[in-house]
Amino acid sequence: MTEEEDLRDSEHAGHLIEFRGVTKIYGKGNAMVEALRGIDLSIDEGEFVAVMGPSGSGKSTCMNILGCLDMPTEGTYLFRDVDVGALDRNQRALLRRHYQGFIFQGYNLLSRTSALENVELPLLYRGTGARERHRLAMEALETVGLTGWEHHTPAELSGGQQQRVAIARAIVTGPAVLLADEPTGNLDSARSREIMDVLTALNRDEGITVVMITHEPDMAVYAKRQVHFRDGMIVVDEHNGGRA
Numbered sequence: 413m414t415e416e417e418d419l420r421d422s423e424h425a426g427h428l429i430e431f432r433g434v435t436k437i438y439g440k441g442n443a444m445v446e447a448l449r450g451i452d453l454s455i456d457e458g459e460f461v462a463v464m465g466p467s468g469s470g471k472s473t474c475m476n477i478l479g480c481l482d483m484p485t486e487g488t489y490l491f492r493d494v495d496v497g498a499l500d501r502n503q504r505a506l507l508r509r510h511y512q513g514f515i516f517q518g519y520n521l522l523s524r525t526s527a528l529e530n531v532e533l534p535l536l537y538r539g540t541g542a543r544e545r546h547r548l549a550m551e552a553l554e555t556v557g558l559t560g561w562e563h564h565t566p567a568e569l570s571g572g573q574q575q576r577v578a579i580a581r582a583i584v585t586g587p588a589v590l591l592a593d594e595p596t597g598n599l600d601s602a603r604s605r606e607i608m609d610v611l612t613a614l615n616r617d618e619g620i621t622v623v624m625i626t627h628e629p630d631m632a633v634y635a636k637r638q639v640h641f642r643d644g645m646i647v648v649d650e651h652n653g654g655r656a
Contacts, residue, residue, distance in 0.1 A: 426493055428588060428621055429455040429478065434487035436473050436644075447473040449644040450487065457588070460615040460622045462632035465641030471625055472593075474641065478623060479512060479591050480504040492588075509537065513582030513590045513620075517597035519574045521566045521581075527553060528562040531580045538585065552580035555618075556610055572603035579610055583620065590614070592624040596631050608634040 436448040448470045455461055465471040476482040477489055480496060489496045491507060499507065508514075521530050531549040540548070553562055556576040566574050575595060582590055592611065596604035612634050614620045626632050633652065640648035 427454040428457045428492060430490040432488040434477065434484045434489060436477065436482065437485045446644055451646050453639065453646065455621065455623060457621055458619050459637060460635045461624070461637045461639055462635035463623060463625045463639050463641065464627065464632055469641035470644040471641045475591060475593060475625055479514065480508050509534070510585065511588045513585065513587035515578055515582050515590060515592040515595045517594040519578045521574055521577060523566050526563045526565055527558060527569065527577045530577055531584050534581060534585050548584050552584040555583065556580045571599050572606055575599065575607050576610060583614060587620065589621040589623060592622060594625055594627070596626070596628065604631060
């Protein structure tokens with residue numbers, strides 16, 4: 413895929429992610445909803461960004477477009493200077509598979525397979541050989557602190573451990589960016605802090621860009637930057653120190 417080569421070649425170019433005048437409209441006539449209203453947003457390699465806002469503010473629509481699950485009605489979405497809107501469906505799927513990792517509130521693990529097999533799944537889709545899949549999955553589990561839990565199924569793991577498996581699955585392909593949608597939403601405060609420590613370490617030590625939706629201010633302070641949405645627009649975009 414030439415676009416995939418372009419993404420690699422542009423690794424040291426401008427922003428990792430850029431929205432230029434992105435608008436998203438759902439429905440028509442009286443049922444029309446303008447979920448995003450001409451927003452401009454840029455995210456650089458290595459940033460940790462918390463995306464916040466009330467329900468209906470546009471933050472989830474923003475995340476769906478970032479993850480190539482939806483497309484802007486107007487405006488441009490650039491990923492490493494490549495116009496995502498110019499890619500076809502298969503090329504966008506390749507972008508997701510090779511450059512983006514996803515973390516969900518509900519973990520989205522396969523219940524009857526082991527932690528190791530869950531983490532190997534994205535590599536299976538890529539056609540990675542069995543020995544290499546095993547090695548990379550074991551390394552990812554070690555990174556999130558789950559050495560010794562490789563053969564446990566999700567039912568045998570706590571919520572925090574399940575989310576660690578989900579994070580390992582998201583990073584096993586070596587993505588440029590992690591897109592995390594309420595990653596602590598199903599966890600108590602202690603487990604939430606543990607998960608945020610894992611994400612902070614991945615950002616700090618591995619240089620992985622993290623974009624995280626959260627409604628919890630206590631979790632947002634772990635990010636180095638906070639972007640607040642309201643009524644389809646960005647109303648606050650500020651940097652803070654984050655947590656080491």
